Amino acid sequence: MTVEHFTHLLDAHSSDLQRWPAAEREAATSLLETSDVARQAFLDAGRLDAALSAAPALRQGFEAPSPQLLRRVAEVPLRQPRRLGRKVWWPFKSAYAPMLALAAAVMCGLFVGNLAFPASAETALDEGVSELSDDELDELAEIAFASDGSVGLGDDVWSGSEETAP
Amino acid sequence: MPGSEDLEAAAPLMQQIAEGDARAYRALVDAHLGAILVYAQRLLGSREEAEEVAQETFLRAWQHAESYRPEFRVSTWLHTIAHNLAVDRLRKKRPLAASDALEEVPGSARPPSVLLERKETVLAVQAALERLPERQRAALTLTHHQGLSHAEAALVLGVGVDAVESLVARARRNLRELLAPLGSGTKGNIEP
Numbered sequence: 001m002t003v004e005h006f007t008h009l010l011d012a013h014s015s016d017l018q019r020w021p022a023a024e025r026e027a028a029t030s031l032l033e034t035s036d037v038a039r040q041a042f043l044d045a046g047r048l049d050a051a052l053s054a055a056p057a058l059r060q061g062f063e064a065p066s067p068q069l070l071r072r073v074a075e076v077p078l079r080q081p082r083r084l085g086r087k088v089w090w091p092f093k094s095a096y097a098p099m100l101a102l103a104a105a106v107m108c109g110l111f112v113g114n115l116a117f118p119a120s121a122e123t124a125l126d127e128g129v130s131e132l133s134d135d136e137l138d139e140l141a142e143i144a145f146a147s148d149g150s151v152g153l154g155d156d157v158w159s160g161s162e163e164t165a166p
Numbered sequence: 167m168p169g170s171e172d173l174e175a176a177a178p179l180m181q182q183i184a185e186g187d188a189r190a191y192r193a194l195v196d197a198h199l200g201a202i203l204v205y206a207q208r209l210l211g212s213r214e215e216a217e218e219v220a221q222e223t224f225l226r227a228w229q230h231a232e233s234y235r236p237e238f239r240v241s242t243w244l245h246t247i248a249h250n251l252a253v254d255r256l257r258k259k260r261p262l263a264a265s266d267a268l269e270e271v272p273g274s275a276r277p278p279s280v281l282l283e284r285k286e287t288v289l290a291v292q293a294a295l296e297r298l299p300e301r302q303r304a305a306l307t308l309t310h311h312q313g314l315s316h317a318e319a320a321l322v323l324g325v326g327v328d329a330v331e332s333l334v335a336r337a338r339r340n341l342r343e344l345l346a347p348l349g350s351g352t353k354g355n356i357e358p
Contacts, residue, residue: 011335051291077188
């Protein structure tokens with residue numbers, strides 16, 4: 001084990017070798033016996049650990065839970081009884097919220113649909129047709145209704161046969 | 167101490183709580199409230215807010231006991247709830263960038279090797295700890311003070327074990343940098 005790897009492990013796992021990966025402990029112990037640099041780093045880490053452990057005890061306000069807090073926390077079951085058998089956690093407080101959400105989604109869909117296909121579009125089409133003259137309407141009917149009664153352009157048109165060519 | 171928790175005893179206790187057993191819940195509170203309160207206080211730096219987080223943590227534990235998974239320690243599960251609540255508060259209080267900024271640690275003119283044995287230096291260590299970036303402070307606190315393993319801290323923080331090792335290592339290096347100038351009056355560089 002190199003000193004560099006040793007100090008890396010020291011930073012990651014503290015000076016308590018029991019917290020180190022088991023596979024690294026033996027090599028670390030051997031290095032400590034031979035390297036002054038590793039030993040110094042180990043001592044420094046130990047001081048930092050000692051200071052870290054002591055700090056909260058001296059810091060004002062890190063006392064045990066007060067009796068008032070303990071009572072408030074302990075009384076949670078009295079204030080908020082559990083609903084037994086509940087398996088699925090529902091994020092809403094009651095059923096009206098999702099129902100409102102569904103209704104809002106439907107209304108939103110209707111609104112967007114109305115924007116995309118306004119009712120006036122059909123009227124506009126009708127108006128466009130009514131502006132055609134009688135001759136134009138007849139021509140349109142000929143195109144739409146073939147003489148044999150079939151609807152639309154005949155298959156021959158699409159096949160490009162000579163018989164249907166003008 | 168979280169490390170002494172018996173996994174085999176935890177599962178039936180949580181099952182009882184899930185069935186609405188208030189006595190089992192009280193046992194949970196007695197065993198873990200102190201540790202959760204201290205952890206929240208270390209993250210938030212405010213006793214009042216820590217008490218609110220601790221109370222909310224146990225309320226959620228009571229309400230969602232059925233979501234506890236017995237392969238984890240109850241302590242890890244409770245720390246996860248408390249951590250998320252505390253971080254939510256921190257992020258509402260101040261932007262993430264600001265929470266990662268480090269403030270100057272109170273200095274002193276005496277050599278660190280002497281000062282480390284003195285109360286004011288221990289307080290300086292605590293002040294330095296409170297000025298670490300949020301995730302580094304959480305990782306160091308969980309592993310050093312709360313007695314969680316790196317794997318358990320990784321669960322609480324929602325990161326991998328390697329990330330926890332990196333956070334702890336950077337936290338310790340930053341603490342050394344913050345405390346080293348105590349004797350010289352200069353300030354070291356801090357890793358984000």
